[in-house]
Each structure stands twice: as C-alpha cells, then as structure tokens.
Amino acid sequence: MKRLIPVIAFAALAVAAQVVSFAVGKEFCLTQLTMAVYYAIVVMGLCLLMGFAGQVSLGHGAFFAIGGYTSAVLTTSDFSRFEDSAWIAALKRAHVLYLKADLYGGEVLAATPWAAFLAAMAMTFFIACLIGYPALRLKGHYLAMATLGFGLIVYKMVLGSSITGSADGITGVPEWKLFFGLTVSGKSALRVQNYYIACAVALLLLVLLMNLVQSRVGRALQAIHDRETAAGAIGINTARYKLSAFVLSALIAAAAGVFLTHYNGGIGPSEASTLKSVRYVALAAAGGMGNPWGAALVSTIINFLSLRGWFGSYDNAVFGAALIVIISLAPQGPLKPLGLLIRRIIGGIRAPKRGGHATP
Amino acid sequence: MPLLEVQNITHRFGGLVALDKVGFLVAQGQIKSIIGPNGAGKTTLLNVISGLLPSGAGRITFKEKRINGLKPHQIARAGMSRTFQNPSLFLQMSVLENVMVGRHCRTRSGFSSCCLRLPGQIREEKRIREAAMEQIRYVGLEGLAEVEAGALGFGERRMVELARALATEPSLLLLDEPASGLNSRETEDLGEHIRRIAEKGITVLLVEHDMSLVMTVSDDILVLDNGARLAEGAPSVIQNNEEVIRVYLGSGFEHVASSRKP
Numbered sequence: 001m002k003r004l005i006p007v008i009a010f011a012a013l014a015v016a017a018q019v020v021s022f023a024v025g026k027e028f029c030l031t032q033l034t035m036a037v038y039y040a041i042v043v044m045g046l047c048l049l050m051g052f053a054g055q056v057s058l059g060h061g062a063f064f065a066i067g068g069y070t071s072a073v074l075t076t077s078d079f080s081r082f083e084d085s086a087w088i089a090a091l092k093r094a095h096v097l098y099l100k101a102d103l104y105g106g107e108v109l110a111a112t113p114w115a116a117f118l119a120a121m122a123m124t125f126f127i128a129c130l131i132g133y134p135a136l137r138l139k140g141h142y143l144a145m146a147t148l149g150f151g152l153i154v155y156k157m158v159l160g161s162s163i164t165g166s167a168d169g170i171t172g173v174p175e176w177k178l179f180f181g182l183t184v185s186g187k188s189a190l191r192v193q194n195y196y197i198a199c200a201v202a203l204l205l206l207v208l209l210m211n212l213v214q215s216r217v218g219r220a221l222q223a224i225h226d227r228e229t230a231a232g233a234i235g236i237n238t239a240r241y242k243l244s245a246f247v248l249s250a251l252i253a254a255a256a257g258v259f260l261t262h263y264n265g266g267i268g269p270s271e272a273s274t275l276k277s278v279r280y281v282a283l284a285a286a287g288g289m290g291n292p293w294g295a296a297l298v299s300t301i302i303n304f305l306s307l308r309g310w311f312g313s314y315d316n317a318v319f320g321a322a323l324i325v326i327i328s329l330a331p332q333g334p335l336k337p338l339g340l341l342i343r344r345i346i347g348g349i350r351a352p353k354r355g356g357h358a359t360p
Numbered sequence: 361m362p363l364l365e366v367q368n369i370t371h372r373f374g375g376l377v378a379l380d381k382v383g384f385l386v387a388q389g390q391i392k393s394i395i396g397p398n399g400a401g402k403t404t405l406l407n408v409i410s411g412l413l414p415s416g417a418g419r420i421t422f423k424e425k426r427i428n429g430l431k432p433h434q435i436a437r438a439g440m441s442r443t444f445q446n447p448s449l450f451l452q453m454s455v456l457e458n459v460m461v462g463r464h465c466r467t468r469s470g471f472s473s474c475c476l477r478l479p480g481q482i483r484e485e486k487r488i489r490e491a492a493m494e495q496i497r498y499v500g501l502e503g504l505a506e507v508e509a510g511a512l513g514f515g516e517r518r519m520v521e522l523a524r525a526l527a528t529e530p531s532l533l534l535l536d537e538p539a540s541g542l543n544s545r546e547t548e549d550l551g552e553h554i555r556r557i558a559e560k561g562i563t564v565l566l567v568e569h570d571m572s573l574v575m576t577v578s579d580d581i582l583v584l585d586n587g588a589r590l591a592e593g594a595p596s597v598i599q600n601n602e603e604v605i606r607v608y609l610g611s612g613f614e615h616v617a618s619s620r621k622p
Contacts, residue, residue: 215474226450235436235465
C-alpha cells in the first residue's frame with residue numbers, strides 16, 4: 001500500500017494540472033506540459049545512472065537525439081527506389097514498411113512508427129554499449145568524459161549531414177498509432193489524450209524504476225556507488241552492472257526522444273546539443289539524484305516554465321540558479337524536506353487528539 | 361587436497377617488492393593466521409588472493425581450480441569472501457541492506473524481473489531478507505537491522521561487515537585485521553566468533569596484529585617479513601622461533617600478551 005501512495009499522488013497531480021488548465025481556459029499549456037513530461041523521462045533515466053550507479057553521463061541529449069532522429073529518418077524517408085529487392089518486399093509483408101501519402105499527394109514507402117521505434121532502440125543499445133563498455137571498465141568519471149565527447153560528435157553529425165536535414169532538422173514526422181486507438185500526435189484535437197499518454201508513460205517508468213531500485217539490482221548499483229571495491233569483493237560484477245544501468249538509461253532517453261519527435265512532428269539539431277545534456281544532468285541533481293519522483297517533478301516544472309518562455313533570454317541562467325538554490329538548500333531534492341514537513345503537519349494535527357484521549 | 365594453495369606469488373609496487381615468491385597452503389577447516397611487521401605484505405597478499413590486485417606469474421588454486429586472473433566477483437562467487445582493514449560498509453544503506461548485498465552472488469534476479477516484480481523475484485527477495493536477518497542475528501545486531509550503516513560505531517561496523525561476508529556462504533573467509541580498533545572485550549568476542557565460524561566448517565585466513573588473538577585461535581601461522589616467508593607452523597612453534605622473536609614478536613612474548621589485558 002505504501003508503494004502506491006506516490007503513484008496515486010502523481011496521478012492526481014497530473015489530472016489536477018489538466019483540470020486547472022481547462023478551468024482557467026489555458027488548455028494550450030498542456031502542449032508544453034506534455035513536452036516537459038517527455039523531457040522529464042530523460043531525467044528519470046539519468047537518475048538511475050547518477051543517483052544509483054553513481055556514474056555521470058553528459059551525452060543523454062545525444063541519446064535522446066539518436067532516438068528521435070532514427071525514428072524521424074525512417075518514418076519520413078522514401079524507400080521506394082529499392083522496391084524491386086526481395087528485402088523490401090519482405091519488410092513490406094512484415095508491416096515494417098508501408099505506403100503513405102507524402103505532403104504533395106504522391107506515394108512514398110516509409111517505415112512504420114513501431115518499426116522505427118524498435119530500430120531506434122536497437123541503434124541506441126548498440127551505441128551505448130560501444131561507448132559504455134570501455135569507459136565503465138575503469139573506475140572514476142571516465143564515462144562523463146567519454147559521453148561528453150560523444151555528445152559533441154553526435155551534435156556535429158546531425159548538424160552537418162543531409163540525411164538528418166542539417167540545421168533545419170527533420171519535419172513531417174507522421175503520428176504514431178500506439179494501440180487501442182491511442183495516437184502520439186501533435187494535433188490539437190488529441191492534445192488531452194497525448195498529455196495523458198505522456199503522463200502514463202512517465203508514471204509507468206517511475207513505477208518500474210522504483211521496483212528496480214528497491215531490489216537486488218538496485219542494492220548492487222547503490223553498493224557500487226558507495227564503495228566499488230567492496231562491491232566487487234562481495235560478488236557484484238561491477239563493470240556489467242554499471243554498463244547495464246548506463247545502457248538502460250540511454251534507452252530511456254532515446255524512447256523519450258522517439259515519443260517527443262512523433263508528438264512534435266519533427267526534431268532539430270538543438271536536441272543533441274551539449275547544453276541539453278548538461279541541463280538533464282542539472283535537473284537530475286536538482287531533483288535529488290537518488291529520488292526519481294523528485295527529479296520527475298522538478299524537471300517537469302522547470303522545463304514547462306522554460307518552454308512557456310517564462311525565463312526569456314535568461315533561460316540557461318535560470319537553470320543554473322535553480323540548481324544552485326536546490327543543491328544548497330535541499331541537497332536531497334525538494335521532495336524529502338517537503339515530505340518531512342507534511343509529516344510534521346499531520347503529526348501536529350494528530351498530537352492534540354492524542355492529548356485529548358489522555359485526559360479523563 | 362588443501363582448500364587454498366598459493367604458489368610463488370610476487371608483487372611489486374614500482375620498485376618496491378611487496379611480495380617475494382610467497383607460497384603457502386590453507387587446509388580445509390583450518391584457522392590460519394598471517395602475521396608480520398607493518399609493511400611485511402600481509403594485506404597485499406590478501407588483496408592478491410581475493411583478486412583486487414593482479415597475481416603476476418604465481419599460481420593460486422582454490423578448491424582445485426586456478427583463480428588467478430579471475431575478477432574479484434568471480435572469486436567471491438567461487439566461495440571466498442573477505443573483510444577489509446577499515447570496515448567498508450555501504451554507508452547510505454541500512455545494516456539489513458548491507459548484509460542483503462552479501463546474498464548477491466547467491467541470487468539471480470536481473471534487471472527485467474526486478475523492474476516487473478515477477479513472482480520469482482518477490483520470493484527470492486524474501487529469501488534474501490531472511491538469510492540476511494539470520495546472519496545479523498548471528499553477530500548479535502538484530503536490534504540495529506534498520507539503522508543506517510553510517511550511524512554505527514566502529515566495532516558494530518566490523519560485525520556488520522562480518523555478517524555481510526558470511527551471507528555470501530563462503531568456504532574460505534579472509535579477515536584483514538579484524539581486531540584493529542576494537543577494545544579488549546570486543547576482541548575476545550571476535551575470537552569467540554572466529555572459532556564458531558570455524559566450527560561451522562568455514563575455513564578462516566586471518567591477518568592480525570593482536571598476538572593474544574592470533575595465538576589463541578590459530579591452528580597454523582605464516583610469518584611474513586619484507587614480503588618473504590620467514591616461518592610457518594603451529595602457534596607454539598612460532599612463539600619459540602628465534603627469527604620470529606627477533607623481527608616481530610620481541611623477547612618474552614608471553615609477558616607481552618598478558619600485559620595487553622587491563
């Protein structure tokens with residue numbers, strides 16, 4: 001039962017945000033809120049890596065972009081010039097490729113969003129293993145360095161190559177029909193549905209992550225974080241666990257990238273910039289690294305305000321300031337002190353009652 | 361066959377020869393101690409055996425299998441567990457969680473079954489908890505199970521570390537100066553623990569400076585000096601070995617040992 005309390009609280013918060021946005025006639029805010037929730041998913045994955053395995057990645061913006069771009073390229077490219085080959089025919093039969101109408105009414109042969117999603121995951125898995133394997137066999141913050149370099153390379157690549165649309169990025173990414181008629185799409189008619197899709201994905205992920213950290217695997221990751229030598233001597237395969245945590249958090253970032261790309265209908269190179277990666281790290285730290293709930297909440301709120309343009313040209317400065325304030329006042333994130341405060345208030349309400357019982 | 365056979369281990373830190381062709385045997389069920397002056401290479405030897413340091417050209421055989429070159433976690437899974445000179449607990453975790461980590465190498469739930477809380481994982485988690493509680497009761501800390509390890513005193517940390525090492529179901533337990541930092545009563549308790557552990561059939565390899573502890577619990581003693589083997593034998597033999605007295609024990613050891621006690 002105790003495990004369900006934060007889930008219910010977060011679901012209630014999500015519904016409350018939607019109700020309020022309608023009540024005050026600003027339902028367009030839900031669009032930015034949906035985007036902020038997808039960005040928060042990246043931060044949750046980083047939380048697992050930083051707060052539990054104790055490794056820092058400065059390349060999660062790049063993984064987000066790899067997910068988004070893989071999906072965008074595959075769902076918008078035209079494979080029809082390869083149509084004679086047996087491969088293409090087989091892929092068509094397997095519903096990996098399908099014919100769709102392009103912007104000008106012609107027919108193009110493109111990958112289905114589900115197939116593109118799986119391809120994006122496979123691609124991310126492969127790349128994350130490639131980077132993580134050498135970097136995580138060493139002790140210390142080699143992963144941060146490796147991912148920093150990797151992020152810079154990815155940024156330059158998406159900016160410079162024509163497949164990814166250079167500086168313009170890719171537009172015209174189709175909507176993604178999930179199942180039961182749920183569709184990831186930026187159409188305003190589907191705004192509320194998409195808001196709840198994003199919230200459901202985030203909440204599901206939070207539940208899975210909480211299950212993970214309160215288990216044998218979570219304890220192993222924390223042990224590595226605390227004392228890597230002792231963790232190894234007690235029987236934990238430290239290199240493998242660090243790599244698994246890194247790959248998992250990269251996959252989470254890439255999945256968020258796929259969702260947001262379908263939601264926005266496109267993706268641009270700024271998603272891969274190092275500044276984005278640094279922001280994710282800052283948000284994970286500000287949310288309380290070992291606390292995925294706090295990270296989700298803080299990053300959703302700050303990203304939402306940022307997307308609404310509240311901070312204007314001071315955007316990055318506000319991120320820095322928020323980080324400094326939270327780290328210096330509440331290093332474990334804002335949720336723990338808040339929880340203590342609530343508990344104290346509840347205790348304060350209950351205490352007089354108990355006193356009342358005591359008097360005859 | 362001996363449980364552990366160490367042959368011809370040499371280890372250098374730069375130009376310093378920390379271990380010079382050291383070799384010895386540990387028989388099944390024995391309590392074997394390694395003693396020697398500071399810098400003799402005792403901890404280095406334990407680190408080489410447990411895989412934290414490379415073993416170089418020598419050969420280490422554990423349960424009739426060669427273990428040099430294996431990673432520490434593989435050696436732990438093979439049945440060798442250890443404690444450290446400075447208790448190295450996971451300070452952010454509770455005592456119970458620390459000992460539960462000790463069950464890691466005997467359990468198998470992976471990322472996916474933990475994420476999804478599959479029935480097998482829930483059952484295994486329950487077993488891990490029970491086995492860990494049993495070890496905590498064994499070292500007499502059941503009242504502190506939920507306390508964060510960082511809040512414990514030094515002696516308690518040692519005991520938690522011992523419980524964690526025992527939770528891995530070791531055949532061989534390496535203890536690196538378990539009595540350092542303990543008061544004389546705690547040291548006596550420790551000696552009692554070591555004997556009880558040996559009675560359970562766990563072989564113990566002990567590195568220790570407390571001679572009253574070493575002489576009372578050990579079946580066999582290896583003396584190291586400057587990284588090389590100086591002597592080896594039963595406590596009574598070692599106590600009367602002139603070389604050992606000269607470099608380490610000092611004359612009138614009996615007198616030294618008894619004067620330690622208040």
